[in-house]
Amino acid sequence: MSFRKSISVKFIAAVFLVLLIAQTIGSVAFTLYIRNTLSAQLRNRMERSAAIMAGVSSFPLLSYDYTLIDTYLDEVAKDSEITSIHILDAQGKMVREKIKAEDAEIVSWNPFSFKQSFNVAVPVNSGASKIGEVSIHFTPASINKSILGNLLVVAMYQGAVLMLLGLVMIYLFNKNIKKPVLLINKAIERITTGDLTVTVPDPGDNEIGSIAKGVTFLQQRLSQVIAKIGDTATNVSMAIRQVEHTYGIVGEGISRQTSAVKDIIRSITAANKTQAEVSDSIEKLLNFSTENVTSLLEMKATAEEMATQTQRLFRATEDSYSVVLEMSQTSKAISSSSGQALSTVEDTSASVEEVAASVREVEDHAGDSSKLADKVRDITSGIGMMSVVNAIEGMDAISDEVKKSADIIQRLGARSVDIEKVLSVIRDVTEQTNLLSLNAAILAAQAGEYGKSFSVVADEIRALSERTASSTREIGGIVKTIQRDIKDTVYSIDEARMKVDEGNGLVVKVGEALRDILSASIQSTDMTKAIERATGEQAIGLRQITSAVEDIRKVMNSVAKSTKEQENALSYLLEGVGDVKEVAEVSKRGAGEQAEGTRIISRNIELANERIQQINKNVANQKKLNKEIIAAMENVNAIGAATAGDTEDVSQSLKTLFTEIENLRQEMEIFRTK
């Protein structure tokens, strides 16, 4: 800071200037005042001297005694200020004069000094007439001297005071303002260079102090803000790095996606081409297979016809063969078994006899159970149902009765409430009577002797009322008891009614059970009847069987004979038919197999045809889909490319941002904070 720019210097210089001007004006005014005063005093003194001179010189002037005048002149001229004294006569002619020095112009640098000498003239009077004039010339040298001295002293004094003032002000300025300001300045300079750890001095509770506080506050705020900015910058740079990293990954992903999409498109196009080829070949295949199918159908029809023909032939041979075989077997069997049958027939005859006996027994039992079942039915349908109906009727009657008695009791309850009402009236009347009797007793007592008989009556009435009251109370108690009983009765009647209802339900259930029993017994009767009938029929059948067995035995014997003969004839026949059957079987199997094979092929070809048509349709669909996919993929690709471009841009701006933040951080590092 240069000396010229210092506020304190400027301030002090200004104060000095003002003081100087003020003091100069003051000293000029003061000097002028002194000059006037001194000159006036001098002129007065000179006028007094001139007057004295005039007074004393009037007589010598008249008498022309000039020596006396000279003596006076010498005496007066002793005054150092007087330069010359002139005495003139009435005509203005010089009479006598005393000249100490010639009047000359005074040369001085002092602007306040008088440049010329002064003169005063006083007339010399004798009586009323003027006889002459005394003129005194005098010099202002002493005045000039004192003015000069005065000027010098004032200037010197003022100089000294100004010096002192200046020194004091500079001292105070240095002490109270300059030093703290310099200290604060130094702190601010250090803050400006970035050192925020500086302690701002505290010069006390004054203007500078408030500035220092402000600086401290600013410094603290600044350091907080810087710390915050530093933190934020670190965070942001970290975030940017992360985002950059992520963007790198995203970019990579996009480029990968793009290449993948391109691959997909390529493969889809290839697939499309292949599919077109497939479609073509399928078309061809389809045509071919249609032809196949028609020829196959023809073939199938022929084969089937053949098969049916062969079948018919075969069946005929087989039938005849089987008939012959059967015949042969049967005759063999008959021949072999007819012997056995004979003995068996014997056994059978005996067993049939036994069976017939047991069937008869069954018949008897069935008859008994049928009779029993009839009885049960009669009982259940007749007496049982009747008693159930009776029970239900009885229950209903009971229920009615119970209801009726409940009504009656309810009415009784209502009556008892009426009784209670009446009782309360009686109670009221009794009380009133009691009160009246008491009042009558009081009146009687107050009536003295006359009231005595009346008092007896009153007492009687009172006793009566008390008795009434007590019996009323008793009646009330009884009525209460009756009411309670009624309530109990109503309750028990309700219970009884519930019981009756329950009984009713039970009776109905019993009725239902009886009906079930009845139907069951009817069923069992029917069944026993059926058994009876069956056993009857069985017995008849058995009797027929027995006689039939007898017949069989007779026939058997003759059959045994004839079967032997037949058996021989049949064995010849069987041999011939067997050869025919073998041939027919082979041709039949061949035709059947052919027909079956043709059918399977035809079915398969038809199935293949259907499949091929489906495939064709699917291929067409897929083609369409492929086209759409390619279009979509191209879109995806375009989007991916756009995203990649965006990502590139973002990445670029992130890089810029990062460098900016790094710069900011470096700048922030200049600041040293606590």
Next chain:
Amino acid sequence: MKFTIFNISDEAFGIDISRVVEILRVQKIFSIPGLPGFLSGVMSVRGAVIPVMDLRRRFGMKPAGRKERIILVRYDQEKIGFLVDEIKEILVLNPDEIRPSPSIFKGFKTEYLTGIGKKDDRIILILNIDNLLTSEERIWLQEAKELLEENSAGTGKTAE
């Protein structure tokens, strides 16, 4: 001497029959402004307005709750109704059946009693009704007749 015997709670009290005017059922008691605290209110008996005092409250006893009666008593020139539980009877007590009361009997101040009557096994507290009211209350009763007439005229109308 004859006494009107009444009950408050389980205690039997007697009042000289010559002072008793009438026995009344409880009727509507009007509380009117300006009544002193010792009165429950006023009632109208055949056109006359009569102040009512609850004797049970005065004796600090709880009402038995079953019954309630008012004994109308002559008091100097005025009448006053006493609210009690139940009027029992008119009883004749011979002088030898009445004894002076001890200084405190069953928590009652002696000044309220003229004596204690004994008949058979019963003990009857004979009330000195002149001492039931303090002198201040008696003065109020004498002076208040006009006030009561005026007020009751008003309340009578509103009651109708």
